[in-house]
Amino acid sequence: MITVKYSKLNDARFLSHLDMQTILQRTIKRAGFTPVFTMGFNPRPVFKMSKPLPLGVASRCEYFSVDIHDISREDFLERAKLQTPKGIELLNAWITEKDPKVYNLGVISEYEIKSEHLNYNKIEKLKEKIKTDFIIPKKQKKKYIDENVSDLIFDIKYIENKTVVCLMSDEGLNLRINDFLNGVNYLFSINISIKNAIKTAQYINKKMISIDTYLSTLAEVKK
């Protein structure tokens, strides 16, 4: 199993999760690699992706795993890097024995938000607010329902003119960055677009072990 880290920047952020699946599979095929196929009636490549990103959000830390026999990490990266469409770049790869189940890994997602509407004071105010409750209007079945998501904001800070926020998914509950921004916009009556947010890292647990570190450990085991 090879797991690849890639970035999705600029215009590529307008591509949906489902489209990304086709794009990446075709990239692998163009690079000349044949994945292992499932054994069903309609054989499909064994291919898994990390959690979906909302449409319009850029990311520097997306992952996919694919099962290809007898490949080297360097060879794969060298060949496949040339075959991606604009905005998508393959950054790193790990070969592991076991399936790392990337779709389950991103428990905590870290985003950077750059906006003139946000400053140190506002973030401090927001921190205070989160301690008690943080209500966002969440869309559910065409209706907006107010939901308290303060538990799902793991960390928030303001450094170097940027807001860094860590959002958590926990036991089926999930806070997406667009919902978070809606909440912030609602609270301060401002208008920050999701184009100002970029996903910068994903962690596998509350101890803040990044997926990169986890995959490196798994790859070490294989060696």
Place this chain on the structure above:
Amino acid sequence: MKELDEILLKVENPGRYIGGEFGICDVKKDYDVTFCIAFPDIYEIGMSNLGIKILYDILNKDPHVLCERVFAPWPDMGDELKKNKIELFSLETRRRLKDFDILGFSIQFEMAYTNILYMLELANIPFYSKDRDESYPLLFAGGPCTANPEPFADFFDVICIGDGEEVNLKVSNIVRKYKGNKSKILQECKKIEGVYVPSLCSLKNGICQDRVKKAVVKDLDLAPFPENMIVPNIKIVHDRPVVELFRGCYAGCRFCQACFFYRPIRKRSSEIVLKLIENIVKNSGYEEIGISSLSTGDYPEIEKLICSLPNLASKLNVSVQIPSLRLDSYNEELSKLTRSSGITFAPEAGTQRLRDVINKNITDEDINYTIKTAIINQCKSFKLYFMIGLPTETDADLDGIVEICERINKLYFDLTKKKNVHITVSTAVFVPKPVSPFQWVGQIGIKEMTYKQNYLYQKFRKIKNISYNWHDSKTSFIEAVLARGDRNTSKLIEKAYQKGAIFDSWGDKFDIKYWLDAANDLGIDLNAYAGKRDLDSPLPWSFIDFGVTENYLKNEYKRSLKGLTTIGCNYDCNICGASKFARCSQHVNKYKKGTI
């Protein structure tokens, strides 16, 4: 463009407008001429079109030309562009359409005419050729609709009639040489074979008096075909690369424009087809490939293809799609090529008499044989296409359609002792098209169309496993008006557009009211356009030399009224006149007429 990012977040499916796909041209190259291929429908439809892929490849291979693409933005995007005062731009470099040297529209169907104006308006380019000076791009048109270019002739500077492979490069070269001198460019373009310059032709009673020859690629084996295709980032309608087997058609169905417009028949040899398939799959990474032609079963080298294609497909890990199979060319070998459990055929008419009138050249035995073969090969769903409103059609012919479906049910039960077959019947309304033997025939009125559709609906609703679909009658009526329009039609198109008609080929966007109001304002009788034409008076497109002579078409029309058929060109040459342009590839179809 900062505002664009915000807009893209608001509109539906923003992937349509971002470009940057794998396989686009090198935008950093040195170039002298900029060419933009415009497609008057959305990205998903336009990117499925083979023609623009071929032209994009040819133009970008020329060291002097940079060719980009633009598609019609869906109304939500169009409104946003207008609101934010952003002019329509190309996908590759986001250059304004106005800043290109050539803007080439690929016009695939009549109902896209208003979209041409929609795109021009978004780009702030005047509609009429006479209102544009050197500061605007040269407006160029091509595609199947150029069989009758008169309805949109006033909008365009130069129109390519027929195959565009060579003409596009020649026009680009002329523009490069004489940039800034529009009248010289038009004069030089007029000298190219296959080019029609509407502003330079002499008109008499609204009919062009010049003679314009159709452009023909003489040998498909030598014609360029893209091996590096753009791989769209989003899901499109036909999400697979396509290799063209041959151009033209042997059958000679009398309602069909494509058959006669694309003659002479030119084939690509099977070795080249297989080589292309291999290279395209390797370069694009697609998981599926299609082969295309007007009637794949009639491909002269189909045997060789059937032998090699399955091996190649499994080697490349792709599935093969074979569309456009004529009912009489279907056989076991072909059925094994595709794994699908459904089959699509177009008998077009319900009874033998009417099939003889339209020269479909398939018999009831052919139908029975095909159904049986399909059922034996585990086929569980049938899709059947018919036409209603064909000349001489009666209720008995509609009953024939129902009878064919009942026959499938019966044969399926006899052969499998099961009843789990599903049949989908679609009926389109016959639209008389230029360059077909039925170009003189009048279309039936909307009332009659509705009667026939209702007649079939009442019959089919009683049979459980059949679903019945039909084409909108009002759209078909306007299509008939536009297909055989003349120079005055351009004003009708402009008026209808101003009243609100865009995306007319989309059922939810089409409203006949715009067209009726426009015709009313201009005093145009739409029924006269859709109605019967006199055999002896000149037609608006008579000035074009299509190869196939008007006398041949006339003769075919007369034979149809007597119920006489004409055998397909694969048996014997019918001397239609097209072979004067290039050698017509004839062959004898050995697969024909098997029995079970």
